[in-house]
Amino acid sequence: MSELLDLSAVQAVAAIGAGDVSAPELFDLYRARAADDELGAFLWVAEDAPPRADPQAPLAGVPLAVKDLFCVEDVPTTSGSRILEDYRPPYTATAVERLSTAGAPMLGKTNMDEFAMGSSNENSAFGPVRNPWALDRVPGGSSGGSAAAVAAGLAPWAIGTDTGGSIRQPAALCGLVGLKPTYGAVSRYGMIAFASSLDQCGPLTRDVTDAALLFRHMVGQDPCDSTSLEYPEPVASPSAERLDGLRFGVPPELTGEGLEAGVRAVFEQTLARIEELGGAVDEVSMPNTASGLSAYYVLAPAEASANLARFDGVRYGLRAGNGDLLSLYEETRAVGFGDEVKRRIMLGTYALSSGYYDAYYGRAQRVRTRIVEDFRAAFDAFDFVITPTSPTVAFKLGERTADPLAMYLSDFLAVPMSLAGIPAISIPGGLADGLPVGIQVAGPAFSENRLLDASFALERAIAFDGTAARA
Amino acid sequence: MPEGSTTVPGRGYEPVIGLEIHVQLSTRTKMFCSCALSFGEQPNTRTCPICLGHPGTLPVANAEAVHFGLMIGLALGCEIAPRSIFHRKNYFYPDLPKGYQISQYDIPLARDGRLGDVRIHRVHLEEDAAKLVHAGASGRIHGAAGSVVDFNRGGTPLVEIVTEPDIHSAGEAGEWLRLLRATLKRLGVSDVNMAEGSLRCDANVSIRPPGTATLGTKAELKNMNSFRFLEQGIDAEVARQERLVRAGEEVVQETLHYDPVSGDISSLRSKEEAHDYRYFPEPDLVPLVPSDAMLERARAALPELPAERAERFERDLALAPATARLLAFRGELGDFYEQALAADSPDPRELASWVTTELVPRLGDADPAESKVAPDGLARLVGMVSARDVSRSAAKEVLGVMASEGGDPQAIVAERGLALAGGGELEAVVERAIAANPAAVEQIRGGKQQAIGAIVGAVMRETKGRADGGAVQAMIRERLKL
Numbered sequence: 001m002s003e004l005l006d007l008s009a010v011q012a013v014a015a016i017g018a019g020d021v022s023a024p025e026l027f028d029l030y031r032a033r034a035a036d037d038e039l040g041a042f043l044w045v046a047e048d049a050p051p052r053a054d055p056q057a058p059l060a061g062v063p064l065a066v067k068d069l070f071c072v073e074d075v076p077t078t079s080g081s082r083i084l085e086d087y088r089p090p091y092t093a094t095a096v097e098r099l100s101t102a103g104a105p106m107l108g109k110t111n112m113d114e115f116a117m118g119s120s121n122e123n124s125a126f127g128p129v130r131n132p133w134a135l136d137r138v139p140g141g142s143s144g145g146s147a148a149a150v151a152a153g154l155a156p157w158a159i160g161t162d163t164g165g166s167i168r169q170p171a172a173l174c175g176l177v178g179l180k181p182t183y184g185a186v187s188r189y190g191m192i193a194f195a196s197s198l199d200q201c202g203p204l205t206r207d208v209t210d211a212a213l214l215f216r217h218m219v220g221q222d223p224c225d226s227t228s229l230e231y232p233e234p235v236a237s238p239s240a241e242r243l244d245g246l247r248f249g250v251p252p253e254l255t256g257e258g259l260e261a262g263v264r265a266v267f268e269q270t271l272a273r274i275e276e277l278g279g280a281v282d283e284v285s286m287p288n289t290a291s292g293l294s295a296y297y298v299l300a301p302a303e304a305s306a307n308l309a310r311f312d313g314v315r316y317g318l319r320a321g322n323g324d325l326l327s328l329y330e331e332t333r334a335v336g337f338g339d340e341v342k343r344r345i346m347l348g349t350y351a352l353s354s355g356y357y358d359a360y361y362g363r364a365q366r367v368r369t370r371i372v373e374d375f376r377a378a379f380d381a382f383d384f385v386i387t388p389t390s391p392t393v394a395f396k397l398g399e400r401t402a403d404p405l406a407m408y409l410s411d412f413l414a415v416p417m418s419l420a421g422i423p424a425i426s427i428p429g430g431l432a433d434g435l436p437v438g439i440q441v442a443g444p445a446f447s448e449n450r451l452l453d454a455s456f457a458l459e460r461a462i463a464f465d466g467t468a469a470r471a
Numbered sequence: 472m473p474e475g476s477t478t479v480p481g482r483g484y485e486p487v488i489g490l491e492i493h494v495q496l497s498t499r500t501k502m503f504c505s506c507a508l509s510f511g512e513q514p515n516t517r518t519c520p521i522c523l524g525h526p527g528t529l530p531v532a533n534a535e536a537v538h539f540g541l542m543i544g545l546a547l548g549c550e551i552a553p554r555s556i557f558h559r560k561n562y563f564y565p566d567l568p569k570g571y572q573i574s575q576y577d578i579p580l581a582r583d584g585r586l587g588d589v590r591i592h593r594v595h596l597e598e599d600a601a602k603l604v605h606a607g608a609s610g611r612i613h614g615a616a617g618s619v620v621d622f623n624r625g626g627t628p629l630v631e632i633v634t635e636p637d638i639h640s641a642g643e644a645g646e647w648l649r650l651l652r653a654t655l656k657r658l659g660v661s662d663v664n665m666a667e668g669s670l671r672c673d674a675n676v677s678i679r680p681p682g683t684a685t686l687g688t689k690a691e692l693k694n695m696n697s698f699r700f701l702e703q704g705i706d707a708e709v710a711r712q713e714r715l716v717r718a719g720e721e722v723v724q725e726t727l728h729y730d731p732v733s734g735d736i737s738s739l740r741s742k743e744e745a746h747d748y749r750y751f752p753e754p755d756l757v758p759l760v761p762s763d764a765m766l767e768r769a770r771a772a773l774p775e776l777p778a779e780r781a782e783r784f785e786r787d788l789a790l791a792p793a794t795a796r797l798l799a800f801r802g803e804l805g806d807f808y809e810q811a812l813a814a815d816s817p818d819p820r821e822l823a824s825w826v827t828t829e830l831v832p833r834l835g836d837a838d839p840a841e842s843k844v845a846p847d848g849l850a851r852l853v854g855m856v857s858a859r860d861v862s863r864s865a866a867k868e869v870l871g872v873m874a875s876e877g878g879d880p881q882a883i884v885a886e887r888g889l890a891l892a893g894g895g896e897l898e899a900v901v902e903r904a905i906a907a908n909p910a911a912v913e914q915i916r917g918g919k920q921q922a923i924g925a926i927v928g929a930v931m932r933e934t935k936g937r938a939d940g941g942a943v944q945a946m947i948r949e950r951l952k953l
């Protein structure tokens with residue numbers, strides 16, 4: 001049993017392909033573990049193994065945990081919200097469909113911050129998720145359930161979504177690899193939208209090799225998503241051992257103040273490792289990135305205020321009120337949405353309102369453009385930009401719930417890459433006081449192959465051990 | 472000088488009118504999903520997760536709708552935007568499943584065109600709302616016993632056309648809307664049926680003293696679903712504004728509803744109650760950048776348009792302006808006319824007169840192509856009249872038979888003995904008429920030329936109108952050796 005659990009997803013695929021392990025056996029192992037979940041990571045677990053898994057399929061039947069904002073036909077899909085408590089979508093998200101076709105059946109749906117709004121998973125209407133590294137701490141968010149499930153060995157791998165750090169930050173806090181792909185690389189069709197111009201889905205895995213394999217089967221243009229693009233090259237399995245000739249830029253605007261000492265120590269250790277592996281590290285000034293969080297908290301709520309307007313009690317989901325139209329809207333949304341969602345709807349509505357649009361939305365868009373330019377300039381001189389993923393390690397449950405700004409700061413380092421639409425990966429850099437610290441590496445659009453390769457070399461050198469969380 | 476005080480009493484005010492027209496496009500599928508358009512199917516049978524606004528769904532712009540939009544833009548002489556974008560127009564209503572309508576805002580598909588005498592401000596693409604049905608006496612959502620939504624119509628592609636305020640009377644508005652309707656119909660992009668809502672018109676109405684250039688405060692008159700209601704509504708609104716101004720009151724900016732039954736105008740909402748639509752760029756759609764190939768295809772798809780056709784009829788065929796417009800604006804009449812013209816090259820003006828004054832009254836609004844009258848048949852009939860093979864009145868009878876039973880005009884003439892009387896038959900009739908009217912003969916011989924009419928009349932009576940009046944006169948003169 002524990003030997004099976006120790007297999008990475010890619011190792012499991014190989015073992016099934018070789019006939020050493022059967023896919024149903026693997027599915028049952030994880031199904032049982034997911035069903036016994038004491039972390040609050042799963043909101044729904046599949047009843048049965050899928051029939052007739054093809055051991056030669058690219059993903060060989062290795063089961064997949066799916067964040068609960070991916071629509072799956074006739075499977076409860078809540079996006080962490082009371083307003084969708086009994087909702088069963090009539091269709092399946094493209095990413096889930098593609099992975100299922102490639103041979104990764106769905107193991108279950110994972111907990112998340114309501115509508116992906118949060119950095120601790122404490123905004124879920126269905127309870128918080130605990131971090132398997134320390135049960136009194138948060139797993140990060142919003143893909144907290146997916147991260148906790150993979151870290152704790154309740155699932156071999158998972159998909160999540162990242163709007164302003166929601167894959168990378170929980171990956172960092174749970175000691176996992178999390179990849180936020182280039183905007184447009186993976187179809188958003190069937191992902192319940194938070195901020196459409198930023199949302200991307202990607203893998204949360206134990207290692208970089210797993211992330212590459214899952215990502216390979218997610219990419220590609222989708223006729224149902226106008227913003228999706230054909231991936232320009234095949235996604236390869238990473239194999240680099242060295243970082244010779246690669247230049248890593250460290251933006252002081254992001255890595256100056258506000259980092260916990262333990263995080264800084266792991267980050268500096270990682271920079272030293274890069275140099276040991278033949279890479280070069282230098283400062284790169286990205287003056288506008290420090291304004292990223294402010295711009296993000298205008299743009300994302302603005303888009304969210306429109307994206308969440310459809311939850312009106314008319315066609316599906318929760319319906320409340322006394323039968324009068326206004327009360328239908330007001331009561332349904334008052335009862336159905338949590339505080340953070342309401343806060344962001346109000347922020348976004350205000351930012352878009354007549355007379356304020358230019359001062360808020362327009363200005364934030366201009367900041368976004370400047371951040372894009374900052375990255376463009378950085379990539380003229382550097383192959384990658386590197387930062388810690390989160391300024392802190394996993395914090396305690398309840399520690400920041402009363403202070404939204406402190407919570408928002410958790411994504412300070414992750415948001416600029418989202419605004420620029422570029423790929424960024426978080427890999428475990430080591431432990432600080434027994435808790436994982438994530439390292440974020442970002443590259444130009446569609447540079448995932450190079451990003452995965454460099455991360456792979458770094459991962460080998462770091463040799464992070466995540467088994468403690470699966471105990 | 473305060474505006475309005477310069478008006479000469481009795482001279483009235485000048486109405487200034489701009490129109491906003493919504494056109495449902497007759498594409499195969501909806502604007503942003505692949506549902507077929509609905510034509511009176513069972514409610515909520517033409518829906519999918521996308522047009523029902525399910526979470527996670529995304530819009531994909533309909534290429535055919537874009538093509539139709541480009542055709543309309545080009546037909547209206549507009550500049551096509553090299554890059555236009557979709558926006559979200561946010562408001563809550565049960566007929567709007569996403570809580571926003573995808574429309575275009577500051578960069579529309581096309582702008583700055585002209586149709587006839589009216590400048591086009593802009594042309595943009597958007598999606599239609601669903602249909603709400605309210606139970607109860609009020610007929611509106613407030614006070615309704617219950618309301619149900621049919622999402623079949625939701626997501627139907629719409630083109631919105633906005634004119635500049637270049638129209639100055641209800642009659643002009645109606646006349647221009649007819650030209651627009653004919654143009655859109657000719658393009659084949661819409662059913663343009665006002666009663667069924669595939670063509671909907673709002674009017675922005677203001678008044679000002681004649682000769683002034685500034686615009687008065689406008690009121691928006693919503694959704695008049697026939698030409699008659701449009702014209703009546705505008706007249707009523709102009710009268711209302713005139714009464715206000717004459718009474719020293721001000722016109723306030725508001726949205727109005729015209730009730731065609733009572734003739735009443737009531738306020739739907741004032742400027743203060745106007746929605747803040749919080750427009751912002753639709754992040755789910757990429758900018759609309761028409762390629763050269765798309766523009767070429769749209770240009771190639773443009774048929775000759777009614778305004779051009781009317782001009783050609785006047786210029787090349789010497790038709791009277793009203794006749795030319797009737798044939799051109801009702802494209803099916805123009806098509807029938809041109810087919811007939813090609814079939815038997817009758818006199819163009821004569822043929823036009825037969826189509827507009829004889830055929831149209833017999834067929835009403837029906838398409839002559841669907842009737843029993845064949846274009847070449849009408850052409851031969853007109854040729855027979857010109858060749859004096861049949862009298863005008865007999866030819867009308869023949870057309871009546873063609874319209875009700877069909878058939879070839881020559882065969883009908885032969886069958887019914889309607890050929891122009893002539894030769895020996897006519898000579899015998901003339902002989903008898905002269906013999907029967909000795910008094911008239913006397914008068915003629917006495918120099919009273921008009922007395923010949925009595926004898927001609929007698930011939931016509933006997934031939935039941937099958938004789939040619941000129942020929943009969945000539946024959947009488949010859950017999951009387953005048």
